[in-house]
Amino acid sequence: MFNRIWALFQARNLESIRDRSSLIWNIFFPLALLVGFSVFFSGQGKVQYQIGVVGKWQQQSQWQPLWNTPYLSFDHYTDQKQAEKHLARHQLDLVVDPSHNRYWVNPKSPKSVMAEKVLEGVVKVPLTTAKLSSRPIRYVDWFLPGVLGMNVMFSGLWGVGYAIVRYRKNGVLKRLSATPVRPIEFLLAQVCSRLVLIMAITVILFICATLFLHLTMRGSVLVLFVIFMLGATSMISLGLLLASRSKSEELTAGLVNLISWPMMFLSQVWFSLEGAPHWLKYVADLLPLTQVIHSARQQMLFGTMSASDWLGLAYVAVFTVVCLGLGAWRFRWR
Template sequence: MRGFPTLSRIMFLGFVRDRAAMFFTILFPLIFLIIMGGLFQSGGAPQSRLITIGAVPMIDLLPAQGRAEVDKVLQISRLDDAEQALTQVRNGDAAAAVQQRGDQVVMHFSAADTTSSGIVRSVMEGIIQAANLATTGQPPRFSLTLNQVENKALPQIQYLTPGILGWAIATGATFTAASTLVLWREKRILRRLTLTPVRFPAVTGARVLVSLGIALAQTVIFLAVAVGFFGLKLASHWWTSIPLILAGTLAFLAIGLLAGAKAKSVETANAVSNLIVIPMAFLSGSFFPLSMAPQWLQNVAEVFPLRHLNTGMLDSLARGLDPAAILPELGILLGFAAVITTLAVWLFRWNDI
């Protein structure tokens, strides 16, 4: 295809020399990853603070192993002034305050933070039940063993990386497609090219090649940072996310082309792209899991290719599902790309070339 290598080179140079494009496709998503990765790195809910008013033998006399377990959940400190302790609970500085009068343990809590006080309450009840059982001298008959379904070493980063990477790829592909084709149409470069021996498929082919390259570069950089700094563990079939990423990139290029089809300037095309990409990123669970959202919203999210890319990458990168598990998402992404490209080509202002 004549001109294909030259046009690819032109588009590649145009991209790497565009500081804004580099920032928004690579650095900005990385910053997101670092902030959110840092936020969740501590993992789980923060410790709740518990004040003991005076001596509370029930807690003070816990065996060392038991105390260690409690300390994982509660941060316990002693305060002898009851009034001051209650004020702290009222202000929300402490989850609860406990005092012991003989065999009676009294827990003071605020209705304002039921989650923290609930944690304290269940811990205290556990301690008291254990103490009651101990006084009977009987061995416990029933026991509960807790087992997390994911690998225990799996931190939040495992869920965060695919989502933010998906958003970064969507941004990159959508905006580069819109900017090249719209800019080249408005600057009459496309018209100039029709007067050279170069044919139009060489132009779109070069755009697709360069965008796929950008998406793969984003993937490499993202996974390197996530593995190197945040302890991301790649599942054994992680490579199955590569065809997903390539198919997703095609779908996002099509969205960019659609955004630029009617736009009269690059600025308008970018604004339209933003209007599509940002809601799509939120509704596709790029930043937070969609499982909390109401069912109808989850159904709406199915219309976005990013939703399918995220789901597929989560299966492939984090859950380590079989290669075959990604096939439905791959098919959906390719279908999206085909339908949206057809629509964009139909709407594109070819006459203004």
Template sequence: MKHFYAIFIARNKEFYRDKASLSWAILFPVLIISLFAFSFADDKPQYKIGVYLNDTNPSASLNTLQDQLKLEFVQWVQQDSLPKAISKVKHHQLDMLITASSAAKPEINYWINDGSAGGYFLEQAMLQKHQSDTLALKRELVSGRAVRYLDWVIPGILAMNMMFGCLFGVGYVIVNYRQNGVLKRLKATPLNAFEFLAAQISSRLIISLTTTSVIFVGANYFFDTLMLGSYLNLLIVATLGAIALISIGLISACRTSSTELSNGILNIISLPMMFLSGVWFSLEGAHPNLQLLAQWLPLTHIVDAARAIMLDGAGLKEIAPQLWALVAISAGALIITPLIFRWDKP
């Protein structure tokens, strides 16, 4: 019992003396709880209406349109592109799409999917409210295969799995090397920092792409997932995304010598991405600040590009903004990493 007590006390002292790890253990759950409280402060209505307004002041026009239509308990989501918005109606991602060129235009066009229950009920509610007034409503009917939640979420799950493998497979491993003295011994060899880091990137990239490809093929075989775009384009997205995530993992491990601190840092990087990058739910209609924050996360660009390819058949031109964002993240991280990398413990 004496030996057990001695080890128990020693381990507790070791943890509490590591101020960085102790701080992460306290601050991390507080940050996550605060993030979720901000993200999900309001419950979302069941029905979602997309609105495309070709107007100089879309916010004011949206308010006027809402007052005109008098539909309650629905979520209004502004759309930037009419063709993309119509595609969302086809795939049941929007229950209804409404367009108007100006707030004062007497005729309002709306799109619904002939197989959407949500679109049917919204149309009936709108017609019931306006059967006795002069508001002109023009109906457009579209058809298309419903995007199952499984089809929608699989790109996010694949990207999330890649994220954890890249961050922890590089960041945590290098910190463990440093803590155990492996890097100190490697420093005495002709190996330089660039060669060491390049080998880490290449190894993890091959592992990540291989495991993600196996999961993708299995999901496609067993669940018949929707794939409308090019497999080559999807591979390009996966490659650039993996390099960006590996680069972030390298930066997190450049100077850290405690595996507990490294685990905390990697969690604070990965968990917000898992919940704010659109892996499990769409951020359409979310708070604008939350959407802006999501654009700074590499996983957001990976998920958006992969979904555009798989669900909309997008080409490289359509996903160019996401690809350039991943290239910029990778380039910045790979330039900084060799400059601040340390072989020894700080």
């Protein structure tokens, strides 16, 4: 019995060593995560509160204790309305105007209320609280589009990319190659099938969240449905591109993780990138999930979409067409 176990043990080790792509990936991916997190979250300490500053602030000596308080990050705004809008969206925790000794707080945000206490404790001048011109938004209202977008991403990438590689490895695609089915027909069938499932799940999640959490919905439900359908199609097309020729489940799983995890962190699913380095924001804007989640939030929370929002959705559509075209061109049955 021991000899059989030892023989199987050796065979599996040799198989793992000979699969060089998976072996390299198992080493590279944890190292890439470590380097990525060290770059994204480098610094002397974690920022606890993000504060927007309106007007001239360096010349106000009585506010100096606030500027010297550790673990606070400050963003300068020339447009007061823009700062208030970011505060209402939970992208800022507090907005201050040192020139007039006033500040804005979002009563729907626990972090904003705590930041107000910090402000009152360190600035020893009479302060006045100004009322937000836009309606404060609950964090759960801001959070829901991110959760729906994350579900669309994982369902699209794993549900299509990983499945096609498994079909190729098990010989299913080899059998289909002997039939009149063309690659583009097979890929379109995969896209449509997965798209119907993803959108059905998204609708169920949205209805349940609306009923039990009383979510804010100021825009068009139909437009919101189209936004998530476009996002789902883009993720499915990306999954098809990743699986167009790969025959290793381990390598495909690694590639999906390499794409999905940075996208999940940078697309503002859980938290805003307000105050992040500008180069990181540019990278985030290139991700299709960022545009989908941002447009969904605009539609749900404000009911309007700007020209830049529509341009972002157009970018997602072009991204989808390119990935589908490349996936169909690179696709191989064997």
